[in-house]
Amino acid sequence: MNSIHDLSRAKKRAIFLAVDSILVPLALYCAFAFRYGTGTPWMPISDSWVLFPVISMWGVGIIWALRLHRIKLNAFDTHSMSNIGVASLLIAFSAVMLSYWLKLSAPRSVPLLLGLFFCIFAVAARVVGLNLLRWLSERGGNRKPVAIYGAGAAGIQLAAALRQASEARPVFFIDDNPNLHGLMVAGLPVHDPAKLGKLIKARNIEQILLAVPSMAKKRRDELISKLGVYEVEVQVLPSYVDLMSGKGLADSLRTVAPDQLLGRDKVDLDTPEIAKTYAGRVVMVTGAGGSIGSELCRQLLNCNPARIVLFEQGEFQLYSIDQELQLEAKATGIPIVSRLGSVTNKARVAGVIAEEGVEIVLHAAAYKHVPLVEENELEGARNNVLGTQVVAEAAAEAKLERFILVSTDKAVRPTNIMGATKRMAELVVQDVQTRNAATKFAMVRFGNVLGSSGSVLPLFQKQIARGGPVTVTHKDVTRFFMTIPEAARLVLLAGAYAKGRDVFVLDMGEPQKIIDIAHRMITLSGRKVKDPKTGIGDIEVKVTGLRPGEKLYEELLIDDDSLLPTPHAKILRAQECMLSQIEVASMLRELQGSILDADKVRLRRLIAARVEGYHVQDVDSRVS
Template structure:
C-alpha cells in the first residue's frame, strides 16, 4: 500500500505537488478555525456566532494564502523538512494571526470573534502544518532507510559535539555503516543520547567499548578540537586495533581541498599531530608577487612544493631548474594546469654547469632564488658517492651563489638540513659546507641576501623511510628498522615549504633559520603505526632491526654546540648564530673541489675534517651512535 501511495505522489511533477500542499494548508486553515470554534463553545456553537465565524473564515483565508506564499513555505522539500522550515511556518502563521486580528476588528463583526479563537486557531494550525511535514519525512525516511538499521558495519564515533551529531544523522541513511555508540571526554555528555545513540564513555575507553559493542571501525569527529586532542583520539584508535577514520579539521576545510562532511582514513599526519602553520601572507606576498622567482631542484619533494606555494602569490615568472627530465615534466605540467595565468619556465640541467647557469640567468634574471637541489640520501652518499655529494651539494651551491652575486640577485635561500649539525656523514658535511659557502658569500656582497633554512625529515618525501615502510607492508613484510631507539624529527612537506618562504621573507642576510620541529618520533613507533594503519598487527607483519647504516645517527640535532639561537616574530622559526667562517677558507675549499681526478671515499672523509671542523666521521660503518641526548642542543622555548 505504501509503495502505491509513494508512486502516486511521485507521478505528479514537483510544481503540481507544491500546489497540492498549498491547498492542503488552506484546508488546514479552515479546519483549525472550525475546531477552535468547536472547542470554544464545547461543540455547541450558537447560530449568531456561527454566522460570524463563517464570515470571518472567508476573510482570513486569503490573508493566510498570501502570507504562506510570501514566506516561501513551498520552496522546501518535505523529505528534508527541518527546524528552519518550522521557523518559517511559525513566522507565517504569526504574521497571518496579527493581520487577521486587525482585519476582524476593522470589519467589526457582531457578535465579535471571541478572543479565544485567535489563541486556539494558530495552535491547531501549527500542529497540523508542522506535524504533517514531520510525519511525511519520518514515513519517507523509514521507507528509504528503515531496513538499513540492522545492516551496515558497526562504527563508534569519537566526539559527541555538533560534528558527531551531524555524522550520526548522515550515517543513519548509509547502507555501509551502523553507528552503535559515541565516546566523549565531556562528563556531562556521558550517558545521554544523540538521535537515539548513547554516549557510553570517555575516548580512552575505546578498547573496552569497541569489544563490547563489537565495532571494528571508529571515526574521529572532532574538527574544532585542538590538533593534539585529535592526535590522541587517533592514537587511541590504533591502540584499540580498530580501523580509524577522521573528519577533516577546521583548518583543513578552510585551506581547501576537502569538504566538512567527508571522512577519510587516518594517516601519519594525524598521528604526528603538528599544529597548522600561520605565515605572514602580506610579508611573503610582498617578496614574491610580480617577481621572477627561481627554484632549483624544482621537481623534488621540497622543490615542487615550494613551486606550488610560490605560485599562489602570482609571481611574474616561475623558473624551474631540475636535473631529472621526468620530475621537471611532472611539476611543469601540474603548474601549467593549476596556474595557467603564471609563466612557468622549465630548464633541464645541472647547477654545477656554470656556462648553462649563466645563459639561464641572462635570459631570465631572477629576483629570488630558492636552492633546493641536493643529494640527500645518507647511506647512498656515504659509500661510493661521497665525491658526488660534495660536487653536487657544495660545489653546485658555490657555482649558483657566485652567479647570483654576479647578477645582483636580491635573495638566495639555501634549503639545508638538520644533518648539517655536528655531521657524522658525508651528506650532512656537504650541506654544512654549502652553508659555510653562503656565509662567506654574504661577507663579500651587500646586493644579495643569503639565507639558510634548516629542517628535519618531511613525511612522504622521495627517499624517506615512510614510502619504504609502505612498500614493505604491501609485500607482507617484514618492516626493517635500523635501531630500536632511533628517532627523527618529522614535518609535512607543505609545512616545510611554507616555513622556508616565511624565513626568506624575514631574512636580512646571513641568517641560519632553524625550524621548530616539535618532538622527535621513534622510527620503530612510526613503523608500528603504519602497520596498524594498514589494517595489520605486528603478529602479521614483523619489525626487524638491521643495525645503523653508514653515517647514520641515533638522534638528529637542530643546533651544534657552538651555536646559540634567538627568537623571531614567528613562533616556529629561530635564528642560529653559526660559527664564523674566514673568507680565505672559500678560496681553499674551491681549489680542492675543482681538483683533477676523483678522490676515494676515504680521502673525501679525511679532507672533510679539515674543511668542516664539526664533521666527525663514523669509525666503523653502521656502528655510529651519538652518545649525547638529542634534546641537548634544541632552542630554548
C-alpha cells in the first residue's frame, strides 16, 4: 500500500494514461461484439481493422488533451465524469468521421457504441481503482480507524480529507439526528450515539473527531465529557471562527483533570465536623503559598472562620495567594492577613500567633522535593525538622486549640532525606504533645498529590506539550495518589477528629503505577503512546532509572496493626510508636550540631540511628 502512495506523480499519470489507452481498443472490440451479437466478430473487424490503430492513437491524444490521466482517484467527482463523457463523445465522433472518410463497411452504430463503452469502462476503472485503494488502506498501513461525530457539511468534508490522509481512516459517522440513522453519507454509515460503545469495540476505533463547528461551547463541553468515558482519543474540529483567527485542533485538545488519573472514585470528604471545628476560629496556615497551603486557605473560606492568617516565606507566593483570596474574602466578610516569615524564626512565629490571636495552626510549610532535599540535606533538615519544632512549641506555649502537621507517605521507612526529615518532624510533634495536653496535636500523611508543584501531572503535561518523551524513573514504581482538594480536606478533617498524637491517613485504594499514569495522560491528552518496537504513535515513554533516594513503592503506615476507625469510613487513625523525651531532645541537639557544623555525614548518621526503617536505596534496583 505504501509503495503505491510513494510513486511519483509522473509515474501515476503514466499508469492512468496507459490504462485509458488500453480501454480505447477494448471499447471498440466490445462495440463490434455487441453490434454483431458474438464474442468473436473477427470478419467484420477484419473489414475495418484500420479503425483500431488509428482510433487508439487518436484516443490517446484526446485523453491527453482533456487531461483524463491527471484525474486523482481521491478527487473523482461529477466534473471528472463530465470530462470522461466529453472524451467519449469525441472518440465516437472521430470513429464516425474516419469510417465515412475511408468508406469502411462497419455499421454506423459501432462508433456510438464505442463512445458508450469507453465512458463506462473509464468510469468503472476509476471506481474500481478507488475502492481497491481504500480496501488496501484498510487492510494494511498504520492509519488509525476513527469515528466522526456529526454527519453534516463539516463531517463530510472531514471524511473526504481523511480519505486522502495517511494518518487516519474514517469508519462511520455518529449523529444525533434520528433521520440520518441507517443512511450512507459520503460512503460511510451513520449510527445512533447510543450504539457508540459497541461500535468502538467492534470496529477498533482509536479516535473520535467532533465535527460540529457550529455547536455551542457549553453543549460541546458536555459532549466531550460524555465521550470521555470511552478509552479513545477525542479531538474537536475548530469552528470556522477559530480557523479564521488562526486557531487549530491543538487548541481544542482537552486538559487532563487530576481526578481522571486517580484510578479510583474521588472520596467525599464533605462533613459537618469541618464547619464546626473552624467556624469562628482564627486559623493560621504556614506555607500558605504552596500547593496544599493555598488550597487549605481556599477551603477555609467555606468554613466561616473568624480570620485566616497566611504565613509564607516566599514573597511572590504570598502575594499570589493573597491576591486570589482577597476578592472572595471581601464577599464573605472573612479577613485575610498575610505575614512574611520563616517557620525557623521562633520570634516571628510566636509574634504572629500572639498578634493575630491564632487558635488553630495548619502546618504545611516544608521542603518536599526529594532530589533537591537529597542534595541540600542540611537546609532540608533545618526547615522540615527545626521549623516544625518552632511552630509546634509556639502553638503549645500559646495554648492553641489545635496543631495539624502535613506529613507524607515518604516518612514511612524512608529511603531519602526528605522522608526522613518529615518522620523526624512527626517525632517532634508527638514529643511536644506529651508535655502539652491543652493543645491537640495531630499529623496527616499524604500520598502523591496530583497537580501540586513537582508532581507528575504538571511535569507530564509539559513533556506531552513538547511532544515527549515522557520520563518515568522505573517501569515498576508505584505511588498512592490523591487530588489537591482531597489532600486539603483531609487536613481539615484531621483537625476536626484530632484527639492528640494521631496520625491520619486517607484510604486511597490500590497504589498506581507511574508508567500507567503516563500512558493514561497521553491518551487523555488526545495523543497515542509510541510503541517502542514499531515506532507507531505520538509520544514516547522513556524509563530513566530511579533517582537517588527514590523508592519503588511507598507505604502509609509504619505499623498496620495500629489502625483505629474515625467517624469517616475512608479516613483511618493510627497511634504509632514514638521516641522518649530524652531521645527526642538528644536527636534535636545532634541535629542542631550537624547544621551548625555543616556536617552532612553527621546528619546522615543521626538519621540512620533515629529514624526507624531508614535505608539507602539499592543501586541495582535503581537502574533495573
